[in-house]
Amino acid sequence: MNNSLIIALDFPDKRTVVDFLKPFEEEKLFVKVGMELFYAEGPGIVQYLKEQGHEVFLDLKLHDIPNTVQSAMKSLARLGADMVNVHAAGGREMMEAALEGLEIGTAAGSSRPLCIAVTQLTSTSKAQMKSDQLISVPLQESVLHYAKRAQQSGLDGVVCSAQEVSLIRSGLGAGFLTVTPGIRPSGNQEGDQKRVATPRFAKEAGGSAIVVGRPVTRSAAPLESYYTIKNEWEGVLQ
Template sequence: MADDRLIAALDVPTRGEAEALVARLGDSVAYYKVGMELFYACGGDIVMWLKEQGKKVFLDLKLHDIPNTTAQGLCSLLRLRPDILNVHTAGGLRMMRAAADALHAAAEERGAACPKLIGVTVLTSMDTGDWAGLGHAGTIEDAVLRRARLAREAGLDGVVASPQETALIRRTCGADFLVVTPGIRPAGASRDDQRRVTTPAEAVRAGASHIVVGRAIYAAEDPRAAAEQVLREMEEI
């Protein structure tokens, strides 16, 4: 049985490529991330198709707008039955609280299961130079922890953060707080455009609830073998 802690990123441009990848991965992967590239190309149909295949879906659209717009945007996505939705914590406490409250209320009104709602802290593609270039005086780690605390206060179920901050978030926000970690690269793999990266085993050891793996699986010559390698590395704890 597939390990739900592994989320494979469907970062491909067409539905045909997504369906082919899911077929090749078979029962080795049960959880998929649908991000902007695929969602903007295919719309909600790809999410509903994945659900029909018995898969779980993290719909990674990083909503970030004024509180009401973000909240209503999330409610519009409920019909797709995603398992995880996200917003960007940079929108602030009021935005996150409005999003969580509206999503729970809409799910209850519709008699639907409420997706987990998590907040993106700081993108894993950013390094200290990028961060300073935006005018931030503090460290990335300080910002991630502060935003994780705000997300918890707002009623979110967890955050997206790099593996470097996972252990600190886990200690601060508790065992039930989701920590979803992108920037995962199997041992020996290229970093590509990620900066704050680590291996599957290190991420799980640090306390990650889920790890998100993209290129290392979908760009592999044998995606299923690559996914199974990640799963083996996750057990090396």
């Protein structure tokens, strides 16, 4: 998991995914399946990607009462995804229930999927957090609080922006995973993301993994863009 570059397959259907992956036939990728693709294609898309040899982050961001989340995680554990997530805002009891569900649902002899918690979305600004969530503490303090609760719940790590990685590292240790979306190479448009960072910044901050979507999936040359970002993330000099 550490030092992973995760490609966000934010596509409407399997056909588009298959077309996108054609240039990557020689690559074993770590890919993210989000709500749009999963709701369109169902569990079969995870099975397809695993059959192609890719690792899968199933990004459904569960947030419900503990019993419902536990039951859902039992089902998700059987799909073969390598990592799943919940919203830390659901609370410690919910996060503990998610982990229990994964452990129950994982087949004997298999490793349970990693489970991480979303802290504050990278599309959320400090002003939005205060106005929409009525959270008055600084944004970084909110992220660290959620990260601590996730660690106390037994989860493997969190989703956060690269700007909060060093804070989490110093407070929770190097073994706690930090998965960072909102990654944009220098000169790329931010889109709907607010707390963005370059691959190099995320690398130097000590991030465990980065999630990259549009800079690769909407590139005119996806494979070339992938390698450019991968080299920057892994510290390969250009």
